[in-house]
Amino acid sequence: MRAVGVIPQKRQVGILSHTAPRITSPKHVKVRTIEVGICGTDREICNFDYGTPPSGSDYLVLGHEALGEVVDVGPEVSDFRPGDLVVPTVRRPCPHHGCPSCQEDRQDFCVTGDFTERGIKMTHGFMTEFFVEEQKHLNAVSKELRDVAVLVEPLTVAEKAIAQVWQVQSRLPWVNGSTQRGHGKTAVVLGAGPVGILGAMALIVNGFKTYVYSRSAKPNPKAALVDSIGANYISSDTVPVDEFAKQVGNIDLVYEALGSARIAFDVLKVLGLNGIFVFTGIPGHKPAIPVEADLLMRQMVLKNQIAVGTVNADRPAFENAIRDLAIFKKRWPQALQAVITGRYPLDAYRDLLLGKAAGIKNVITL
Ligand code: BGC
Ligand code: ZN
Numbered sequence: 001m002r003a004v005g006v007i008p009q010k011r012q013v014g015i016l017s018h019t020a021p022r023i024t025s026p027k028h029v030k031v032r033t034i035e036v037g038i039c040g041t042d043r044e045i046c047n048f049d050y051g052t053p054p055s056g057s058d059y060l061v062l063g064h065e066a067l068g069e070v071v072d073v074g075p076e077v078s079d080f081r082p083g084d085l086v087v088p089t090v091r092r093p094c095p096h097h098g099c100p101s102c103q104e105d106r107q108d109f110c111v112t113g114d115f116t117e118r119g120i121k122m123t124h125g126f127m128t129e130f131f132v133e134e135q136k137h138l139n140a141v142s143k144e145l146r147d148v149a150v151l152v153e154p155l156t157v158a159e160k161a162i163a164q165v166w167q168v169q170s171r172l173p174w175v176n177g178s179t180q181r182g183h184g185k186t187a188v189v190l191g192a193g194p195v196g197i198l199g200a201m202a203l204i205v206n207g208f209k210t211y212v213y214s215r216s217a218k219p220n221p222k223a224a225l226v227d228s229i230g231a232n233y234i235s236s237d238t239v240p241v242d243e244f245a246k247q248v249g250n251i252d253l254v255y256e257a258l259g260s261a262r263i264a265f266d267v268l269k270v271l272g273l274n275g276i277f278v279f280t281g282i283p284g285h286k287p288a289i290p291v292e293a294d295l296l297m298r299q300m301v302l303k304n305q306i307a308v309g310t311v312n313a314d315r316p317a318f319e320n321a322i323r324d325l326a327i328f329k330k331r332w333p334q335a336l337q338a339v340i341t342g343r344y345p346l347d348a349y350r351d352l353l354l355g356k357a358a359g360i361k362n363v364i365t366l
Contacts, residue, residue, distance in 0.1 A: 001018050001019070001020050001128050001129040002017070002018075002129065002346060003015070003016050003017075003061045003124075003127060003128035003129075004016070004062050004349045004353075004364070005018070005060055005061040005062055006046060006048070006051060006059065006060050006062065007053075007059045008051070008052075008060070009058060010058075011048055013046045013349075013350070013353060013354060015346065016059055016061070018061055018128050020129070021130055021132035022132065023072060023073075023074045023132055025074060025134070026074040026076035027074055027077055027135050027136070028073075028074040028077070028132050028134060028135075029070055029072075029073050029077055029086070029132065029133055029134070030070070030071050030072040030073070030130060030132050031068035031069065031070055031086055031088075031130065031131050031132070032068055032069045032070075032071050032130055032366075033063075033067075033068045033127075033129060033130065033131060033366045034066075034067045034069055034085075034365070034366060035066070035067045035149075035363050035364065035365050036063040036065060036066050036067075036125075036126050036127050036150070036363065036364045036366070037066075037150045037151070037154065037194075037361055037362070038065075038352050038362050038363070038364065039064075039154065039195075039361075040193075041064070041120060041282070042063070042064075042353055043354075044282075045062060045120065046062075046353045049284055049285070051120055051121065052121050053122070054116075054122050054123055055122065057124075060119070060120075060124065060125070061119065061124035061125045061128050062127045062353075063118075063119040063126035063127030063128070063364075064090045064117065064119035064120055064125050064126065064153065065126075065152075065154060066087065066088055066131075066150070066153070067085065067087055067141065067146070067149045067150045067152075068085070068086055068087075068088070069084070069085055069086075070083065070085075071130070077135050078135075079135050079138075080135060080138065080140065084140060085140070085141040085143060085146060085149065086138040086139060087141055087149055087152040087318065087322070088118065088126065088131070088137055088138050088139070089138075089139070089313065089315060090117050090118055090119070090120070090153065090312060091107045091108060091115050091116070091117045091118075091312045092107065092115060092116045092117070092118070092123060093105070093110070094107065094112045094113070094114035094116075095114065096112050098112075099112050099114075102115065105315065107312075108312035108313060108314050117312070127346075127349075127364060128366075129366055139152070139315070139319065140322075141322055142326070144329075145322070145325055147337070148325055148328075148336055148339075148340070149325065150340070150363050151194070151198060151336075151339060151361065152322055152325060153313075153321075154194045154195050154198055155198040155199075155202065155321040155325060156317040156318050156320075156321045157195050157198075157199070157310075157313065158195070158199035158202040158203070158255065158280075158321075159202065159313065159316075159317040159318075160310055160314065160317040161199070161278045162203070162206060163317060163320070164278065164308055164310055165253060165276055165278065166181065168276055168306055168308060169274075172274055174274065180207025181207060182203060182207040182208035182253075183207035183208075184207075185207070185208050185209070185252040185253065186208065186209045186210075186248060186249060186251055186252050186253070186272075187208035187209070187210045187252065187253040187255060188210075188212075188213055188248065188251050188254045188267065189203065189210060189211065189212045189213070189231070189257060190212075190213055190214070190255070190256045190258045190263060190267060191256070191258035191281070192214035192222040192225075192226055192233065193360065194339055194361040195257040195280060196212060196214065196255075196257035196258075197212075197222070197225060197339055198339065199255050199280075200226060200231045201229055201328050201335075201336075202324055203231075203255065204229060204230055205324055205331075208252075208253065210230075210231040211233075211234060211248055212231050212232070212234070213234050213235075213236055213244060214233065214234075214235065214236065215237050215263075216235060216237065217237050217238050218233065218238070222360065223235070225339070225360075228332070228334070229331075229332050229335050234247065241263075241267060241270060244267075244270070250272035250273060251270060251272040251275055252274075252275055252276070253276050253277075253278070254267055254268070254275070254276075254277040254278065256278060256280055256281055257280055257281060258281050259282060259283055260283050260286075261289060261291075262289055264279065265291050265296070268296060268307065269292065269295060269299065271303070271305050272303070273304065274303065274304045274305070275303065275305050275306075276305070276306050276307075277305065277306070277307040278307075278308055278309075278310060279308070279309040280310055282311075339360050339361050340362075340363055341358075341359030341360045342363065343362075343363045343364075344362065344365065345365065346364055349364065352364070
């Protein structure tokens with residue numbers, strides 16, 4: 001099969017010939033890849049800053065944001081049939097029986113660090129024609145979502161974050177009786193990439209008054225998209241943090257989707273009373289920057305604030321993402337489509353992975 005992968009030892013990115021996978025266990029499902037999204041993690045792997053091939057392989061097949069169609073199932077597969085659409089999760093458990101998280105299918109909280117991730121860490125990814133996976137790592141998607149289901153994985157970042165927010169904030173009487181748990185609260189999304197925009201949609205659906213604070217000055221296509229869903233786009237290039245805070249009022253929640261620290265820590269300074277700040281970005285290695293640490297500490301204590309980092313997503317986050325994507329599609333059909341800025345053939349991989357980042361979400365169609 002043709003696959004896009006990296007050979008870290010040779011610092012090469014290219015189309016590789018990869019053996020077609022076979023069903024070797026009764027609970028295996030064979031899937032034909034339909035689409036694979038490209039994200040910052042893939043670009044970092046192609047920079048050789050991140051990513052590890054499986055042991056015994058000199059290459060790693062990329063791709064962790066996939067939509068596929070079931071083509072064959074093992075004898076003990078009860079949940080899927082050929083023709084079904086599926087989205088795989090990313091992380092696979094570590095082999096240690098002493099890891100309570102992996103033993104309970106919560107490998108997103110693995111304690112040993114020996115988990116693997118498809119297309120990222122020691123397991124091949126989905127940027128190829130077929131893959132085989134255990135049924136418990138696959139999520140069913142309805143045919144109505146076929147054109148947007150490649151966005152499920154990036155949306156799981158927000159879904160896991162929001163699940164964490166409810167848990168962490170249960171430390172205080174935070175949510176009111178409303179069916180929308182974010183009703184009456186203000187959320188700020190940092191960054192207007194796919195993770196930020198999908199996060200803003202999820203926060204709005206949960207009832208938060210939502211602002212997106214991102215670099216580019218208005219007007220620009222991302223700002224237009226954000227405003228069209230009823231969030232409020234404000235440019236950090238034209239509105240400094242203090243002024244932004246005055247416009248927004250008490251900030252109950254910050255959802256960081258920038259992947260760099262400077263603006264994030266500036267906004268941490270204006271987080272509101274009892275506020276929660278969720279970091280989701282993974283910055284590259286960079287020189288140190290000054291931070292007003294005493295001020296931050298003073299505020300965090302006097303305002304009961306909390307900062308939490310979150311990585312990877314469990315199965316419920318995928319299920320919630322699939323549910324919410326259907327809601328987004330009804331509520332904002334055009335905006336949701338506009339998150340996917342381009343669909344390209346496999347051969348276009350070089351520009352997408354190594355060229356200048358452009359658009360919002362770029363997708364490879366197989
Ligand atoms: C993926 C996560 C993964 C993380 C770190 C992200 O791009 O969405 O599933 O855990 O990278 O490897
Ligand atoms: Zn990703």
